[in-house]
Amino acid sequence: MLQDQASTAAVGSNAADAWEDPKTTAVLVLADGTVLEGFGVGAVGEATGEVCFNTAMTGYEEILTDPSYAGQIVTFTFPHVGNVGTNEEDVETVNMAADSGVRGVILHTGITSPSNWRATRHFDAWLKARGIVGLAGIDTRALTALIREKGMPNAVIAHDPSGAFDLPALKARAAALPSMDGLDLVPMVTSTQRFSWDETSWTLGEGYGRQDAPTRHVVAIDYGVKRNILRLLADRGCKVTVVPATATAEDVLALRPDGVFLSNGPGDPAATGEYAVPVIRELLDRNIPTFGICLGHQMMALAVGAKTRKMHQGHHGANHPVKDFTTDKVEIVSMNHGFAVDRETLPANARETHVSLFDGSNCGIALTDRPAFSVQHHPEASPGPQDSHYLFDRFVEMIDSRKASEGR
Numbered sequence: 350m351l352q353d354q355a356s357t358a359a360v361g362s363n364a365a366d367a368w369e370d371p372k373t374t375a376v377l378v379l380a381d382g383t384v385l386e387g388f389g390v391g392a393v394g395e396a397t398g399e400v401c402f403n404t405a406m407t408g409y410e411e412i413l414t415d416p417s418y419a420g421q422i423v424t425f426t427f428p429h430v431g432n433v434g435t436n437e438e439d440v441e442t443v444n445m446a447a448d449s450g451v452r453g454v455i456l457h458t459g460i461t462s463p464s465n466w467r468a469t470r471h472f473d474a475w476l477k478a479r480g481i482v483g484l485a486g487i488d489t490r491a492l493t494a495l496i497r498e499k500g501m502p503n504a505v506i507a508h509d510p511s512g513a514f515d516l517p518a519l520k521a522r523a524a525a526l527p528s529m530d531g532l533d534l535v536p537m538v539t540s541t542q543r544f545s546w547d548e549t550s551w552t553l554g555e556g557y558g559r560q561d562a563p564t565r566h567v568v569a570i571d572y573g574v575k576r577n578i579l580r581l582l583a584d585r586g587c588k589v590t591v592v593p594a595t596a597t598a599e600d601v602l603a604l605r606p607d608g609v610f611l612s613n614g615p616g617d618p619a620a621t622g623e624y625a626v627p628v629i630r631e632l633l634d635r636n637i638p639t640f641g642i643c644l645g646h647q648m649m650a651l652a653v654g655a656k657t658r659k660m661h662q663g664h665h666g667a668n669h670p671v672k673d674f675t676t677d678k679v680e681i682v683s684m685n686h687g688f689a690v691d692r693e694t695l696p697a698n699a700r701e702t703h704v705s706l707f708d709g710s711n712c713g714i715a716l717t718d719r720p721a722f723s724v725q726h727h728p729e730a731s732p733g734p735q736d737s738h739y740l741f742d743r744f745v746e747m748i749d750s751r752k753a754s755e756g757r
């Protein structure tokens with residue numbers, strides 16, 4: 350009891366952590382009309398999207414700047430968010446447009462004050478600057494349980510310090526939102542111009558490095574790419590040229606790549622079928638070593654004739670177990686996807702290489718007749734464990750053996 354009083358006093362002494370203001374300044378209105386009341390954080394205004402939960406205990410800045418979350422609202426199951434503040438270095442978005450990532454954020458507790466040597470800005474100010482609307486002070490366990498039971502709902506978050514909410518209008522708006530199933534969100538986040546990438550991984554005392562004398566050339570098609578993917582390629586001696594999602598096969602081939610990388614990205618992979626998938630199919634037919642991550646994995650599967658499907662609650666977290674059939678090892682991975690490749694539809698020339706040990710869903714394929722493979726999880730981490738970095742080595746080995754077989 351004494352301990353309870355002490356911890357309550359400690360929390361109450363920090364204004365940012367306090368639950369002092371009982372006034373509702375933000376609401377979450379779900380498409381089925383459910384209303385959750387809390388207090389607003391971050392940007393004032395309204396944001397719409399599909400609500401998904403993320404179970405990672407760290408890495409909120411990387412998560413909220415991952416372009417794969419475009420069109421979504423993230424609710425963190427971990428209650429203490431804000432404790433390491435934010436900085437300029439942990440942003441994952443390449444296209445710096447402020448609206449290119451997540452739309453809204455839901456927290457259990459008020460933002461924790463920053464206490465970290467790398468912090469340059471309070472999380473609340475950072476959310477405001479990026480235009481991310483936030484709601485805190487709700488039972489995120491109950492919301493997560495609801496998502497597990499009913500799937501990821503569409504919703505509106507409204508944050509208004511006056512506390513005046515037109516609930517019937519917000520309910521109508523939430524109910525009218527389009528389903529993520531069938532939505533192509535890649536155009537919102539892809540780079541508009543081609544550019545070169547030479548930044549390498551972060552080290553203590555040095556920060557990010559610059560690449561020196563690369564020996565391979567990878568063209569990365571940007572469907573919403575994360576910076577750490579490009580860094581891990583640069584670390585391994587790959588000169589990286591990033592091209593927009595609208596690049597044609599001719600555009601890519603004109604750059605004479607040793608390898609092609611298909612990035613992660615938001616929305617329904619099947620909805621990119623008109624422009625991205627035919628390009629990937631054409632590039633695969635040229636036998637260029639190809640590696641895909643997440644959306645890139647789903648699109649590679651579509652390119653060889655498999656199908657994808659919307660998942661019930663998706664996978665969003667940093668401790669998902671995945672088995673690699675090539676080595677029989679289990680890796681703990683970072684996940685962020687709401688669609689999955691349907692293994693029953695894989696053609697004979699696509700071998701399943703990885704599987705989720707949480708629900709048995711497909712997590713990777715390799716083509717048996719071409720040098721190409723892809724994974725559903727995020728081997729680049731940021732945030733998350735680094736168990737899957739070996740996949741970047743596999744890609745580089747594939748590039749090198751192809752080059753050797755061509756006498757290059």
Ligand SMILES: NC(=O)CC[C@H](N)C(=O)O
Binds near residue numbers: 614642685686687688
């Ligand atoms: N991280 C990603 O690339 C996500 C892929 C896709 N948008 C999905 O939700 O499944």
